[in-house]
Amino acid sequence: MCVCACVCVCVCVVLQQTKAYLLENVHVVLGKACEDDVRRDVIPLVVSGLDTDWTPCQSAAIAAVSVMRKFMDASTMRRYVLPPVKLLFSQSDSAQVRPDLN
DSSP states (O other): OOHHHHHHHHHHHHHHHHHHHHHHTHHHHHHHOOHHHIIIIIHHHHHHHHHSSOHHHHHHHHHHHHHHGGGSOHHHIIIIIHHHHHHHHHHOOOGGGSOOOO
16 A cells, blocks of 8 residues: 555544544534534534444434534424434444434
8 A cells, every 4th residue: 555545544534533523522512603603514514424434423423413403493404414314324233323212
């Protein structure tokens, strides 16, 4: 493997870890962001976390959805958030991304 490919893989892993960290701490971000920032930056972050293949990031995104419910209207939830969540639950066999129904 060439050096360029190794660097690219490392950068991708770091980006996924950073995304997961931000999603795990979305409550802090929401406390400091205005409503426009949430719509423009935070909701797309959650959706991209749901679309990733990395299970820790998917789990963090699902947890972030529950924290962000009060910041999203029903239309945003139906259009942008629920379709990837539904797809994730239907395709995943990992217990980490399964809903906690208790």
